[in-house]
Amino acid sequence: MNARALVLLLPLLAACAGPGRPVEPLPGETPGHADPLDRARRGVVSLIVERPGGGDSFGSGVVYDDHGTILTVHHVVEHATRIVVLLPDGFTVRARVVASDPVADLAVLRAEAAAPGIVRPVEFEPLPPRPGEQVWSLGNPFGTSRFGGEVSISRGVLSAVRRSYFNEETGRLYLGGLQHDAPTNPGNSGGGLFNSRGRLIGINALITTSRDVPGDSGVAFALPAPVVREVAATLLRGEQPLHGWLGEENFRQATELYPNGLGRLRTVFGAVAPFGPAERAGVRSGDVIIRLGEREMFGLHEVLSAADALVPGTVVPLTIHRDGTEMTLTLQAGQRPWRGQ
Numbered sequence: 001m002n003a004r005a006l007v008l009l010l011p012l013l014a015a016c017a018g019p020g021r022p023v024e025p026l027p028g029e030t031p032g033h034a035d036p037l038d039r040a041r042r043g044v045v046s047l048i049v050e051r052p053g054g055g056d057s058f059g060s061g062v063v064y065d066d067h068g069t070i071l072t073v074h075h076v077v078e079h080a081t082r083i084v085v086l087l088p089d090g091f092t093v094r095a096r097v098v099a100s101d102p103v104a105d106l107a108v109l110r111a112e113a114a115a116p117g118i119v120r121p122v123e124f125e126p127l128p129p130r131p132g133e134q135v136w137s138l139g140n141p142f143g144t145s146r147f148g149g150e151v152s153i154s155r156g157v158l159s160a161v162r163r164s165y166f167n168e169e170t171g172r173l174y175l176g177g178l179q180h181d182a183p184t185n186p187g188n189s190g191g192g193l194f195n196s197r198g199r200l201i202g203i204n205a206l207i208t209t210s211r212d213v214p215g216d217s218g219v220a221f222a223l224p225a226p227v228v229r230e231v232a233a234t235l236l237r238g239e240q241p242l243h244g245w246l247g248e249e250n251f252r253q254a255t256e257l258y259p260n261g262l263g264r265l266r267t268v269f270g271a272v273a274p275f276g277p278a279e280r281a282g283v284r285s286g287d288v289i290i291r292l293g294e295r296e297m298f299g300l301h302e303v304l305s306a307a308d309a310l311v312p313g314t315v316v317p318l319t320i321h322r323d324g325t326e327m328t329l330t331l332q333a334g335q336r337p338w339r340g341q
Helices: 003-016 036-041 141-147 225-236 277-281 300-309
Strands: 044-050 056-063 069-072 082-086 092-101 106-111 134-139 152-166 173-180 192-195 200-207 220-224 251-257 263-269 288-292 315-322 325-332
Touching (some): 036 134, 036 192, 044 134, 044 141, 056 134, 056 141, 056 200, 069 225, 082 106, 092 225, 106 225, 134 200, 141 152, 152 220, 152 300, 173 200, 173 300, 200 225, 220 225, 251 300, 263 300, 277 325
Antiparallel strands (some): 044 056, 044 082, 056 069, 082 092, 092 106, 134 152, 134 192, 152 173, 173 220, 200 220, 251 263, 263 288, 315 325
């Protein structure tokens, strides 16, 4: 740029920066230049959980509000006799479970003292996360926060969304889970999964490990933020979340082959619970689910999500395929049992 051009440009810059032009942040944006990662870090705490017999275990939690409310996964605090929360800057506080949804694996804790200025509530991301975006996993792997109080931070990418899983042993149901590869280990459960804007997109709940090495494999799953918010709001209203149930003990999956050679995943009843909704409706093991209500069903995620959304007691047509014949049964949804009781 020559000298003449520079002289002409300076008045233009001065005019743009002049008084009388207030600048406001866009909706949802925080004014100032706060570090998104620091904002996320102040919203995650570490948990030390004592159980009957004197043993202890470790977990994590996210700060929900300024009144001492903390969210974590239920299995971290199940049967807890004492919960100690490790806060940033070396502070600690005790907490207790005030409500939980064992089926959705979410629990609400209340700390004995709020700690505004030390921690701050997480910001929930309102937009749906996208596979491939960078994520940060914050928590207390292997209880390492004991050695300094601060949570650990790991980085990865969001690998997939809509990963639904049903634990046949406990009855826990994980819907629409977020799969990511940020290093995640025992103790990270209940900790936050954040995007690059420092907003919460999920709470870590599951990891896939080998039996020989119970640690990070690059495949971890988080409860999605919309599910967390909905369940937490229900629990904080003093209500117990409802989970519709078709009466299966487990499902299997199969492929329906089309004449053109393509196929679609279908969900098949495995074992049917004695005296449950499916058995009362006439469902047998091996029946293939075609439609639930008026909606056609394919993979396990669709069936589990649609069943969970049913209000227990609702009567719904269930179309199945059995031995070459399609038939429609009438099923009354039940409340999904929690087998950990």
